[in-house]
Amino acid sequence: MSTASPASGSTPDSVRHLQDIADRIVAQAKPGEQIEAYVSRARETDIRIYEGEIEHFVSAQSEGVGVRIIRNGRTGTSYAGTLDVSALEEVLAEARENAELGSVDEWAGLAEPDGVPVVPQQLWNEQLEHFPTEEKIAIAKRLEKIALAADKRVRVEDVSYSDVFAEEAFATTTGVRSGGRENGCYASVGTLADDGDETQTGFGFSVGKWPGEFDLDKAGREAAERATRLLGAVKPPSKRTTVVLDPYVTAQFLSIIGSTLNGESAIKGRSLFKDRLNETVASSMVTLIDDPTDSRAYTATDLDGEGLAARRNVLIEQGQLKKFVHSSYSARRAGTKSTGNATRGGLGGSPGVGCLALQLVPGTASQQQLVADIDDGVLIQMVQGLHSGVNSISGDFSTGASGLLIRNGATAEPVREFTIASTLQRMLQDIVAIGGDIDWLPMRASGVSLVIRDVTMSGA
């Protein structure tokens, strides 16, 4: 969210309006109460094209408020999906009632301004605001054509254009007052490739602050490639091997690693790496940074989920664990300061803790150069079922995968319907090379080619 703290000056009227609502709620605090108000509003467009025609056109507007009250160490929260005045009063009353029911927690409390300056970011794009609807439709239609033209075996399952315009404001009795707005757009295509009785699937996407930043040719080409490259894929034999993770897969792996560096989990004894600060937890080539102030990151932002400035944090440096990420609550419990990593999963509930924009410090080699150093291995291009096969508390890692075998330094035949497995602890230690091909993907982590040895491949 682009910010003004406190909201004033160049802040658009619509954000100021949200800030006023937040301020009014907080002003109703009774003696001994801490109140946080979070107010948001969003507009979204979603256009789906199928076979050259509009399949659906969704025009959505939403708004809502979330209130957190802390009194005598007890926390209560409430929310409503409306900004009606009558609803606001009900939300405040409900939060107050709920705060009677929680346990007393000596560390309970809201964020307080910490003096860390907000790094200004360009999160709002006027060109997107004025971009004509007809051209949004045309973009989706063009992307469908590009994917179809890339390979005659390819069909398009669906193609979408979507954009979102979001505004938010925070206020707390502890003095946080911040807010801002952000917009962005996304085009994506899902493909099917047929060869005889066999069908494989692929996808491609492009993101931007406005459609002028799209690379539709790349999105369409990748969607066709992802589907066709798996045609004829077989189930490989089971064995221990070396894997090269494609940047898209690495980004998902880093997101899981990031979840183990959650400071609240560490305090509550749920992190693999609790009590391991300053110890070696990864190969010495690993430096992992969470940096939402890097404007190249898709999830770059200036405020965290409590309205504090987002900031750069080095989590693992040359293999050594340097830091867990914290919200103001987890930091208070751990006897440290918030790292600006409070996250908010919607209007309701207290903020959680999480990494915002992870990146691995890249090496220099291209993916092809990394593959050239491997006699026998697999290039993992897609994974399936990370949510069901990875336990970030025990560290067990097992995921469905597809990709290309690597033989004598070159990629060979496609393989699918197998799993790769290890543990998160081992995988971090077993990283043997990091590529230079950093890719700023639409996730909370960027990707880069990553080589990990001694992984079990289970297939036939």
Place this chain on the structure above:
Amino acid sequence: MVDLTSEFDSDTLARVLDAGRSMGADFSEVFIEDKRSVSAGLDDGKVEQVTSGRNRGAGIRVVAGDTTGFAHTADLSERGLIEAAQAAAAAARAGGGGTKKVALSSPRRHPVNVVRVLPGSVPKSDKVALLMRADDAARGVHGSIVQVSAGYADSVRRILVANSDGVLASDEQVRSLFRVSVVADGDLGMQTGYESMGHTIGYELFEHNDVGDLAVAAARQAVTKLRARPAPSGAMPVVIKCGSGGVLFHEACGHGLEADLVAKGASVYRNRVGELVASPLVTLVDDGTMTAEWGAIGIDDEGHESQRNVLIQDGILTDYMWDYLRARNDNRSQSGNGRRQSYADLPMVRMTNTFVMNGDSDPDDIVKNTDRGVYVAKLGGGSVDTATGDFVFGMTEAYLIENGQITEPIREGNLIGNGPQVLADIDMLGNDFAMGNPGTCGKDGQGVPVGDGQPTLRVKSLTVGGTAA
């Protein structure tokens, strides 16, 4: 709670539907939802927060030819609804054409769930007390238990659907849920246990079921896994315990039988009605009318009464699942499977309660007849690529089978298979049918509550994704 049809008179709804078709569309629909939720979470021995919330609004859908326009609003005044209808009509871009006045039928209700104790009638302090009870019970199981989190949630979702075909229907869906997660710490690192229960009923859920028992089960799972060996790697027979994982069928074929995916040629089961697609032992049903089950609904989110649909009979594919649009395109009836996460979402084809019916085998015989393999006592989530049929699902509690006996616990991992192949490879089916844990099925970013169930069964070959040779 008052039925939503008493809050919105049919003349108002008819005017909104007319506005939806003002630009010549051939179908308009208004979906009104008023949902109240309460949740409470315990972690680290403390009730960290109690949350309550309300979401109330309407989604207006307008269909012109093959194009759907959709808009939603939190403003439920007639003016708010008509503005949303006009936005949806513009989005559908029908252009020109006259309108026909809508005549709504009398309101229809098709209650399949009976609620005895509305959650709102129970003091929140009682709900919070359940959390403390679960925490105490789990921690009492073993000294290795280092962390417990528990969650309580209830929701009352009132919906109303009216459309230009004259349908006017309403439903009240009351759900109650409890979950417990436990962490145990031992010489080989930490392990987790998880149990949940959820039904489409009110607070009476907790009169019949003890959250303490649920917590003890979760704790035992974590403690048992402390001595787990690495899971094996490679293809082998897998026995799945009754009620532990209808998710297998949800992924292996359920999604592939959704008519929207079939229509786009994105399902391995396309053009296969009437053919043998599974072992003749398998009869698969999707049933929204299963009283009190997690996926039970009176009407679907398009106003169609829920129903019981046999999808696979004795291994032969009999039908797909349908929503309004796909049924209209194929000139056939809907099957009560048009669902949406909330008023802000478009409906699509979704499962309700999906299950495999009983076979003849004694579950003990299934294990005895398996020389070497894996016994899965609890499955986690899963996912599927419907076009290829490749699917994965996680095992959260599993054991080795050696010489026809269940032996050592094994660590977590995914299983991977191909839907049609796995369905054909089911070679033993038990007579001990049970429903599984409440689930949330995700599709296109929308989550809806679903149930699943199956008897104990054996798949003669599945790839187990562990690390041991």
